[in-house]
Amino acid sequence: MDWSRFKQVWQKFNVANLLFCYCLPIFYLFFPAWLMPAIFLRTLSFLIGCLYQLVLDHHTGQQRRRRRRHRNNGRGRSSKWLYQQVQHSSSSTSSDSDDAMDQWVLKCSICLTRRYNLCLETCRDQFCKGCFERYVEQVVQGSWGLDVTRIKCPVCLDPIRQSEWSRYVSASLVERYEQFNQPFRPFSRHCPSCRSPVIPCQSPRTKGITRQRRLEMIAEQVQSLGYPPLVIPTPFRHSTLQSLIQQLSPILRQASQQNDRSVYMRASIISKQLVALETVPETWKQAQFAHIATFAVDTCTHCGCDVCLQCGEYGHSGFTCIDNLKRKLQQTQESAEASTVQWKLDNTRGCPRCAIMICRDEGCNKVDCLYCGFQFCWSCRDPWSQRTCGFYECGKEISTQQQQSSSSSSSHYTKAELGVPDIDAIMQST
Helix, strand or coil: CCHHHHHHHHHHHHHHHHHHHHHHHHHHHHCHHHHHHHHHHHHHHHHHHHHHHHHHHHHHHHHHHHHHHHHHCCCCHHHHHHHHHHHHHHHHHHHHHHHHHHHHHCECCCCCCCECCEECCCCCCEECHHHHHHHHHHHHHCCCCCCCCCCECCCCCCECCHHHHCCCCCHHHHHHHHHHCCCCCCCCEECCCCCCEECCCCCCCCCCCCHHHHHHHHHHHHHHCCCCCCCCCCCCCHHHHHHHHHHHHHHHHHHHCCCCHHHHHHHHHHHHHHHHCCCCHHHHHHHHHHHHHHCCEEECCCCCCEEECCCCCECCCCCCHHHHHHHHHHHCCCHHHHHHHHHHHHHEEECCCCCCEEECCCCCCEEECCCCCCEEECCCCCECCCCCCCCCCCHHHHHHHHHHHHHHHHHCCCCCCCCCCCHHHHHHHC
16 A cells, blocks of 8 residues: 555544544543443454555556556557666766775875775874875974974874874884974074084973972072072972062073173073973973073083074174174175075074074065974064964054154145145144
């Protein structure tokens, strides 16, 4: 029986059954002996109706088939053959499209030529082993900065756990990644004399020096500078470090501006020990740059040469890094070295945080320092902000130019033409 007809029959009997259900309490209360016969008769009527509908559908279906057979007898075999051809072509086309789709699905998501060998657990993206290993190697080679670089999926950029991606690369590549991506990676410069690394700040994980010993060294150096003994509360907490920094910041700034080398070095030791007391990696990294900005000159432990931590040249007290390069350009006699220094002056600018020289060939004003991760505006060298700095026109420079143009126009007073009101004279009189 057709479903639509069965639905009609069921709806008709459903209304009757609903009325019958409303009558059940009356049967139960007043005529309890009639309850079971009524239910039996109602069920029997429903079954008889369904059987009658089945017989009716059977007879009407036979009549329809006879008419269709009589109608199709006059047609030739060409329509049947055409129908078979259309069905065969549609099935072959669908199978070919499915095969092509399967081939694309099984390809590597990077090269799109080879079959995939691995599937990531986090995002289910698939790659061949060669492409994925080259991708990780490229990321590791670019992670020479102080920030910890996370390996991300090249398709959806979801972070991948090291325990997962390390299964598909070589052990030497994993070792190089761990070497370049340490949570307390120190800032370093190379001595221009012996080329050995100069590391000004130590991490809190440095072995051999306890926190109590660092606090004692700070108290000793503060007392040697002529200040009263430093009182350090116990037990030591993070708030204790903040109070120490607030107490010692004026002393350190004052000592860094003096010409006495012994005072400068003692204050530098105090600043280094304060940085080493910080246990949060990101805060410790920012404390390093604060130390370098205050105490830019340090001594190489191998040859004893003074090194500028900002530009990497020899120590130049009393001169900025740009002035020191200009002075070096005047004193240099070799043409190759002079051209190199001139190129630095013309094409590079220092990062406002780590002072590393950056060359920007083209692009917008937003610059990301690969060494320290600081984002700044190339035009004004302030921290990047979309409210004040534009990608191609810096808002601060535009406001400065407008102020200069307004001041220059106000300084050059011109008398108005005859018959034209003199607005400047009217404004001055009011």
